[in-house]
Amino acid sequence: MEYREAAELLLRQNNILILTHKRPDGDTIGCAVGLCQALREQGKTAWVLPNEDTTTLFTPYLEGYLAPEEFQPAFVVSVDIAGKGLFTPAGEVWLKRGIDLAFDHHPSQEYFAKETCLDAGRAACGELIYDLIRQWGPVSPTAALPLYVAVATDTGCFQYSNTTPATHRVAADLMETGIDAQKANKLHFRTKSLKRLKLESLIVDTMDLYDDGAIAIAAISLADMARLEADERDAEDIAAFVGQLEGVHTSVTIRELKDGACKLSVRTDETLNATKVCALLGGGGHAAAAGCTVPGTVEEAKAAIMDAIRKVQANA
Numbered sequence: 001m002e003y004r005e006a007a008e009l010l011l012r013q014n015n016i017l018i019l020t021h022k023r024p025d026g027d028t029i030g031c032a033v034g035l036c037q038a039l040r041e042q043g044k045t046a047w048v049l050p051n052e053d054t055t056t057l058f059t060p061y062l063e064g065y066l067a068p069e070e071f072q073p074a075f076v077v078s079v080d081i082a083g084k085g086l087f088t089p090a091g092e093v094w095l096k097r098g099i100d101l102a103f104d105h106h107p108s109q110e111y112f113a114k115e116t117c118l119d120a121g122r123a124a125c126g127e128l129i130y131d132l133i134r135q136w137g138p139v140s141p142t143a144a145l146p147l148y149v150a151v152a153t154d155t156g157c158f159q160y161s162n163t164t165p166a167t168h169r170v171a172a173d174l175m176e177t178g179i180d181a182q183k184a185n186k187l188h189f190r191t192k193s194l195k196r197l198k199l200e201s202l203i204v205d206t207m208d209l210y211d212d213g214a215i216a217i218a219a220i221s222l223a224d225m226a227r228l229e230a231d232e233r234d235a236e237d238i239a240a241f242v243g244q245l246e247g248v249h250t251s252v253t254i255r256e257l258k259d260g261a262c263k264l265s266v267r268t269d270e271t272l273n274a275t276k277v278c279a280l281l282g283g284g285g286h287a288a289a290a291g292c293t294v295p296g297t298v299e300e301a302k303a304a305i306m307d308a309i310r311k312v313q314a315n316a
């Protein structure tokens, strides 16, 4: 479904619930809040489903938007959710009952919703939501700020390879609403906790390099997190860190999860397709940034991802 059709479809609805993905990032949260605000400005009752994984970096954006328990939606929308495995436990309840409309920018979209508005050419789902809500009239600063955060965070402050001229045009439009973009950028890109710096230090000390340093694999175990007393906020977008090392073309960041599994984030340049690598392990994402979850220890995850990388390299 095209975003203009989606804009019309949404205007015919009321009592709308918006779902974000597991381990939410700035894009999914920013999209949910921006869309929720814009719907309210259209006179709709709209709420965002609480997401238990939200870190304190993003909870302030959700203030006033979280659905009360008694809210009974008539229309359920997901933002930035690529697949069924990315729903939160609370979101899965709605997945079973049926998602009415999904907005996404992942080429690995699984088409779980009745209607899907997908644009894989967009760096952030926030760009798509901006195009959607401006169909209803001028975008307010209250809706613009979370959408700016969505676009800025999903592009690493407009530095990742997904950033396009259109991304900058959207960001410029959002800035022109009068939002404090500097403040948002300072918070999300130029502020690090001491624990975060210690996490980065740990990665530097323990990462594995292959192929003369072209491949870097970093791992953070639950024991590491506990020893540094770090939380998810300290680890926000840590997957972008190891790829900053000079000479690295493919970087993998492994996070040990509580349930005996590991979450892997793969970042690549044009020499390798990250989605193809992660697809071999049941994951997905974008060509330059993808992820997957594998059972087992950190060491087993390292072996699994190196095996997947070698297979994709062999077929390239």
Ligand SMILES: [Mn+2]
Pocket: 027, 028, 080, 105, 123, 124, 125, 154
């Ligand atoms: Mn996204």
